[in-house]
Amino acid sequence: MSKRYAVVLAAGKGTRMKSRLYKVLHPVGGKPMVQHVVDQIKEVDVERIVTVIGHGAEKVKDQLGPEVDYVLQEEQLGTGHAVMQTEDLLGDLEGTTLVVCGDTPLISSETMEGLLCHHEKENAKVTLLTAHAEDPTGYGRVIRNEDGTVSKVVEHKDASLQEQAVQEINTGTYCFDNKLLFAALKQVTNDNVQGEYYLPDVIEIAKDLNETVAAYQTPTFEETIGINDRVALSQAEILMKKRINRQHMKNGVTIIDPQQTYIASDVQIGQDTVIYPGTVITGETKIGEECIIGPNTEIKDSQIGNETTVKQSVVHDSEVGDQVAIGPFAHIRPQSNLGNNIKVGNFVEIKKSKMDDGSKASHLSYIGDAEIGKDVNLGCGSITVNYDGKNKHLTKVEDGAFIGCNSNLVAPVTVGKNAYVAAGSTITEDVPGEALSIARARQLNKEGYVSKIQDKQNNLRGE
Numbered sequence: 001m002s003k004r005y006a007v008v009l010a011a012g013k014g015t016r017m018k019s020r021l022y023k024v025l026h027p028v029g030g031k032p033m034v035q036h037v038v039d040q041i042k043e044v045d046v047e048r049i050v051t052v053i054g055h056g057a058e059k060v061k062d063q064l065g066p067e068v069d070y071v072l073q074e075e076q077l078g079t080g081h082a083v084m085q086t087e088d089l090l091g092d093l094e095g096t097t098l099v100v101c102g103d104t105p106l107i108s109s110e111t112m113e114g115l116l117c118h119h120e121k122e123n124a125k126v127t128l129l130t131a132h133a134e135d136p137t138g139y140g141r142v143i144r145n146e147d148g149t150v151s152k153v154v155e156h157k158d159a160s161l162q163e164q165a166v167q168e169i170n171t172g173t174y175c176f177d178n179k180l181l182f183a184a185l186k187q188v189t190n191d192n193v194q195g196e197y198y199l200p201d202v203i204e205i206a207k208d209l210n211e212t213v214a215a216y217q218t219p220t221f222e223e224t225i226g227i228n229d230r231v232a233l234s235q236a237e238i239l240m241k242k243r244i245n246r247q248h249m250k251n252g253v254t255i256i257d258p259q260q261t262y263i264a265s266d267v268q269i270g271q272d273t274v275i276y277p278g279t280v281i282t283g284e285t286k287i288g289e290e291c292i293i294g295p296n297t298e299i300k301d302s303q304i305g306n307e308t309t310v311k312q313s314v315v316h317d318s319e320v321g322d323q324v325a326i327g328p329f330a331h332i333r334p335q336s337n338l339g340n341n342i343k344v345g346n347f348v349e350i351k352k353s354k355m356d357d358g359s360k361a362s363h364l365s366y367i368g369d370a371e372i373g374k375d376v377n378l379g380c381g382s383i384t385v386n387y388d389g390k391n392k393h394l395t396k397v398e399d400g401a402f403i404g405c406n407s408n409l410v411a412p413v414t415v416g417k418n419a420y421v422a423a424g425s426t427i428t429e430d431v432p433g434e435a436l437s438i439a440r441a442r443q444l445n446k447e448g449y450v451s452k453i454q455d456k457q458n459n460l461r462g463e
């Protein structure tokens, strides 16, 4: 096996997307298209990956980071011109160069490996990945000779009606003998409808040099779709969703309705977890085993333990332990940390708070900037008054404390271990451990009040 290199084309603006976001940065399955491409290339054995950047260069660099090399294509003069920009880095090397477009997010490492192997087996100088498209509109068509060998690729805009009828398309993924690639690129002209230097023109040049050009047809056109506009973007999203959900199901996750379940690419989910419809799980999220998630739940950038339930709720950027019950209708906001055996029930909002094992906030609470110990009961309507209009303050509730219903804990304040706060209290000072604190006006019953005011009213009316 000769040495392998890869080039990712990601300099285009993506005019057809009609977007402020550069095309290759549009997410599919929650991950930018070009990141999908690079992640898949990393799975095949290549010495280095060179990414051609131009439009949105800095943003693409920020996304892909230092694991790939970059070359700048200052003017976008076509895909051939784009590859030419890598000459300084790759031009002198012996080996095979895999070229992939940054706008084909569904292409898999298996298909790339298949293409590379075919290229090596055929001893070819150029091998292009082709596919059969029901609707080939917009793609370059693969024109074959009578003997079945590839003659050339004709871009849609340059194609005759007869050529447009061809359904075998160029997927935009190729293998080249590196030396031949750069020699041939020098001969590519921009004599075409778009006035661009087309990479696929290398095929004809190689043929003229009597070099072997091979084609490797993938049976799955869907995997090779190029995303040029938002219609294709939504198709890619559907296909990616299908692929991701399928993988989770194969790994032992039950997804009740895969069409209604949106799981981003790098999410991890443990065995025997059940996902109900309307669930959206994104970012760097990890969910444990035997959980019940959904329906209608959003979880982003969070870690969820085992046997935990999250129903009709939102969890962002937080950690949740084992056997926790969240929802229905709870909101766990960023930087929250819930231990094990916790209950966070209806209409409870938790923000930047830590709740230790066995604690409960079952109904109608706001818990912000708080440290809640073990086995604490936050009664219905418990509120941390964390904000004085300028600063946020900490509320501490120590192990075993019991906060009665409808209590305000005005921070900074601490409720000590095993203490009780009576219902309806507004706590402004620390409560010592083991104490009972009542902070509300004493109840006053006025006996016979109703008949007294009735007498008063009758007198006024002169009855």
Ligand code: UD1
Pocket (backbone or CB within 6 Å): 009, 010, 011, 012, 013, 024, 052, 073, 075, 076, 077, 078, 079, 080, 081, 082, 101, 102, 103, 104, 138, 139, 140, 141, 153, 155, 169, 170, 171, 172, 197, 198, 199, 200, 225, 226, 227, 228
């Ligand atoms: C290209 C192919 C076409 C193929 C299709 C597959 C050419 C001329 N055509 O067409 O045969 O069927 O892909 O999806 O190659 N780019 C640059 N610099 C440039 C131009 C493009 O980096 O100067 C990048 C783009 O960012 C994009 C990729 O190359 O990621 C493909 O460019 P695009 O304009 O989308 O090519 P297509 O018209 O789709």
Ligand code: CA
Pocket (backbone or CB within 6 Å): 101, 103, 226, 227, 228
């Ligand atoms: Ca494209």
